[in-house]
Amino acid sequence: MRNFGYLIREGFRSVWKNRLMAMASICVLVACILITGAASLAFVNINSVFEQVGHQNVVIAYAQKDATAEEVTQMGADIQAISNVSGVEFLSKDDILERYKGSFSEELFAQLQGENNPMQDAYVITFYDLELFSETLSQIEALPQTESVSADDGLAEKLAQLRNILMIAGVVVVVLLVLVSLFIISNTIKLTVYSRRLEIAIMKAVGATNFFIRMPFVVEGAVLGLASALLSYGITWLAYDKVLGMFDGAVLGMDLVAFDTLWWIVLAAYVIGGVLTGVLGSGISMGRYLKDEGGAPI
Amino acid sequence: MIEFNGVHKVYDNGKEALRDVNIRIEKGEFVFIVGESGAGKSTFLKLIMHEESPTVGEVVVNGFKLSKLRRRHEPKLRRTMGIVFQDFRLIQTMTVFDNVAFAMRVVGASNREIHKRVPYVLSLVGLQDKMKNYPKELSGGEQQRVSLARALVNNPSMIVADEPTGNVDPAMSHEIMQLLIEINRLGTTVLVVTHAQELVEKFKKRTIRISDGTVIADVPEGGEPA
Numbered sequence: 001m002r003n004f005g006y007l008i009r010e011g012f013r014s015v016w017k018n019r020l021m022a023m024a025s026i027c028v029l030v031a032c033i034l035i036t037g038a039a040s041l042a043f044v045n046i047n048s049v050f051e052q053v054g055h056q057n058v059v060i061a062y063a064q065k066d067a068t069a070e071e072v073t074q075m076g077a078d079i080q081a082i083s084n085v086s087g088v089e090f091l092s093k094d095d096i097l098e099r100y101k102g103s104f105s106e107e108l109f110a111q112l113q114g115e116n117n118p119m120q121d122a123y124v125i126t127f128y129d130l131e132l133f134s135e136t137l138s139q140i141e142a143l144p145q146t147e148s149v150s151a152d153d154g155l156a157e158k159l160a161q162l163r164n165i166l167m168i169a170g171v172v173v174v175v176l177l178v179l180v181s182l183f184i185i186s187n188t189i190k191l192t193v194y195s196r197r198l199e200i201a202i203m204k205a206v207g208a209t210n211f212f213i214r215m216p217f218v219v220e221g222a223v224l225g226l227a228s229a230l231l232s233y234g235i236t237w238l239a240y241d242k243v244l245g246m247f248d249g250a251v252l253g254m255d256l257v258a259f260d261t262l263w264w265i266v267l268a269a270y271v272i273g274g275v276l277t278g279v280l281g282s283g284i285s286m287g288r289y290l291k292d293e294g295g296a297p298i
Numbered sequence: 299m300i301e302f303n304g305v306h307k308v309y310d311n312g313k314e315a316l317r318d319v320n321i322r323i324e325k326g327e328f329v330f331i332v333g334e335s336g337a338g339k340s341t342f343l344k345l346i347m348h349e350e351s352p353t354v355g356e357v358v359v360n361g362f363k364l365s366k367l368r369r370r371h372e373p374k375l376r377r378t379m380g381i382v383f384q385d386f387r388l389i390q391t392m393t394v395f396d397n398v399a400f401a402m403r404v405v406g407a408s409n410r411e412i413h414k415r416v417p418y419v420l421s422l423v424g425l426q427d428k429m430k431n432y433p434k435e436l437s438g439g440e441q442q443r444v445s446l447a448r449a450l451v452n453n454p455s456m457i458v459a460d461e462p463t464g465n466v467d468p469a470m471s472h473e474i475m476q477l478l479i480e481i482n483r484l485g486t487t488v489l490v491v492t493h494a495q496e497l498v499e500k501f502k503k504r505t506i507r508i509s510d511g512t513v514i515a516d517v518p519e520g521g522e523p524a
């Protein structure tokens with residue numbers, strides 16, 4: 001495509017020529033991206049905190065007192081086989097006794113060793129999906145070697161529900177903002193299209209294809225989207241560290257997610273989102289224009 | 299080659315702009331189209347450019363049956379013709395060079411071809427010294443010639459000009475007409491709408507006279523104007 005360089009230059013030229021309008025739409029786009037980004041980042045952190053809470057909220061399954069070593073091993077394998085179980089850690093009764101060493105006098109502790117150990121072998125279990133908490137719990141309880149299960153079930157499930165509500169609200173907000181951004185971009189491009197009506201008519205008169213006519217506008221939209229994305233990224237970066245600092249990096253004693261682990265996802269999401277919105281927005285208004293105005297050269 | 303077969307054109311507002319037009323213009327002809335204001339001359343050209351479609355009848359241009367022309371093939375038709383606009387239609391933010399080069403970029407010419415061809419065509423219309431100027435720095439006649447250069451630059455097989463001498467003094471209109479005749483001599487079909495009776499009389503080319511939507515005279519080359 002020998003025209004490519006020319007068409008891309010034309011797109012940039014158009015942004016510069018309409019720089020006031022471009023600036024205005026970049027501002028609106030940045031606002032949309034920032035709100036979307038803030039909502040998403042808040043969600044990431046809430047999710048992370050919930051996850052940590054959920055994982056601290058471990059489940060312990062005790063084996064039957066008279067279970068043989070094989071049976072206890074089998075129980076571990078059975079638990080592992082449940083699809084919602086993310087981790088199983090064996091806790092022998094000796095280990096458990098060891099934990100309570102301080103609570104006993106030394107003679108008593110010595111007497112309780114071996115055969116006389118009153119503790120039971122147990123498994124410390126974590127789940128993937130806290131929403132299936134009670135379901136998975138009863139699966140473990142149903143295993144033949146299980147004597148009892150200790151867990152604080154209410155909290156985990158409530159957290160999972162709360163997270164879902166937040167997620168739905170977040171998706172609704174993001175969809176609305178994407179629509180607003182598309183509207184803004186397509187209107188900006190519509191203005192530049194109308195300011196270049198004559199140019200387009202002349203292009204058509206000399207036999208330009210719709211691709212040729214559309215390309216500079218698509219580039220213009222992409223440039224607006226990219227500029228907004230980069231600007232938003234800078235702002236997000238600065239603001240995120242500030243907000244994290246305000247919370248001292250933790251909420252409810254749970255660590256918040258550091259920007260270091262998020263930066264490239266944020267950057268990629270902003271750039272892809274911004275450029276796509278730009279391209280789509282200009283595509284919409286150009287498509288409509290070319291259809292309405294038809295092929296009129298004079 | 300242009301063919302009008304039983305063409306009627308009625309605009310949406312009910313105005314009957316053309317009535318039963320049957321015309322054949324061969325490849326390589328030079329044709330004046332004359333008639334009073336509102337006679338239907340521009341409508342005639344618009345049907346050729348496929349900007350308007352006939353209400354009844356068929357128009358064939360350079361092998362394209364226009365009633366069957368798809369929107370996406372329109373650029374192909376337009377590339378067979380160079381259009382000169384009465385009001386120049388130059389892009390104010392581009393230099394003279396770029397205004398003409400623009401028409402070549404549209405059809406995918408390379409930068410090398412553009413830099414060879416544009417100065418040549420501008421020299422044909424006597425504007426080789428104004429290449430770097432902007433349209434607003436040119437006189438009306440000069441702008442008209444840029445518009446003509448743009449129509450010529452892709453070497454179309456047909457030139458369609460709606461009053462190309464409308465804004466120029468008599469000497470300049472004579473010069474422009476001379477250029478069109480020269481281009482026609484090299485094999486290009488040329489259609490010129492004009493109000494300038496003295497040019498029509500002087501050059502004695504085929505002349506189609508339209509009045510109130512009807513072709514009332516079609517005088518062949520060298521013949522006496524009706």
Ligand SMILES: Nc1ncnc2c1ncn2[C@@H]1O[C@H](COP(=O)(O)OP(=O)(O)OP(=O)(O)O)[C@@H](O)[C@H]1O
Binds near residue numbers: 311314334335337
């Ligand atoms: N788009 C349109 N819609 C409705 N009526 C139109 C349209 N274009 C032209 N007409 C009418 O059709 C008639 C012929 O118009 P046309 O432009 O072809 O005239 P013309 O011969 O080019 O005149 P002029 O010499 O003034 O340019 C006129 O009465 C005009 O008002």
Ligand SMILES: [Mg+2]
Binds near residue numbers: 339341460
């Ligand atoms: Mg006219």
